[in-house]
Amino acid sequence: MVKMLISSLTLVVLSLSAVTAQNTPIVVSDYPTPNEIPPTNTPQVLEWLKEIGDLSGAPNIPLHTGNPPSCPNPPIKDECYWTCDGCAADDITACAAANTWGLTFDDGPSTATPTLLNFLKTEKLSATFFLIGSNVIQYPDTVKRELAEGHHLASHTWSHHALTTLTNEQIVAEMKWTEKAVLAATGLKLKYMRPPYGDINNRVRFVLKKMGYIPVDWTGDQFDTNDWKMPSITEAAVIATFTKSLDTYVAGNKTQGFYCLEHDLNNNTVSAAQKLIPLGLARKINIANVAVCQSDATPYQAGGTAPMPAVSGLTPSPSAPAGAKATGSTSGNVSQPTIAGKSSGAESTAVSKGLFSAVAALAVIGAIFA
């Protein structure tokens, strides 16, 4: 087997497993009912609310209804509602490294996750897993394996409800119970999160920021793989559509990377992932997790660091520090189709216009394939 080096990078796998994790056994009965919005009047949540402090400064935006909700009509002034108006505020919407696919998987862990981990191990790739807390307490060993195999962990809430429909206190409960579960499984306090359905507005952002969380959306509709629509749509359709997105990206200036939406939700989505990733590798697109994309050597609020490998071929940019964010401008001018509209399903899609003006970052995982 001849091994090819992509982008003349030495193979680097993030040593996230090098963290000094302190595991404690997870007792399921200590946690809220899985897949339900946790109550906010329990001693534990009240303690968290006290720690977090005053939330009264949150923008006074009415709660939406539905899961995911419909877009308000008329729009609410200054809401900055990503799924409806494409407004991302300071959310991260694109991988800050040039020519790089920010590889992320949402909704796990599930029984399909180990198959995906086997594949990523073979391909020597590292992803960010946006974990659902309810699933973490069911499959803590899978989360431990993700960490041990060099992946980056992040939050996707406790019950996968649309956050703009929840009260500030419910958002706290959703995030903190997930945080507690992952902390128990791995010793790591999560720092990055992806809102379910991409459903986020300025009120949600305010509450997330109070807890130290950085939202990571995805780079527009064209990077929603639509894997979550299977089996309503075929795998062939998923592959065909995403191939076009990749080709459009490759034809552009590639000064910044992208985040796509994929899921380790079930066998269908994991099967699709194993066919989509080689499409990126074949186009010599680097593949990296969020920590690497954002050059964040401390991708957890506590408990661990991610050593950042030096990478040739990319110029570190002081203007794109860790947590680099989209600006909502289009100064990056990546030639990608902008598809308006909104879907409903496992994740709604959104138009993300935010593009970085600066070439960012450094570390990229070198992908080797046979």
Ligand SMILES: [Zn+2]
């Ligand atoms: Zn999701």
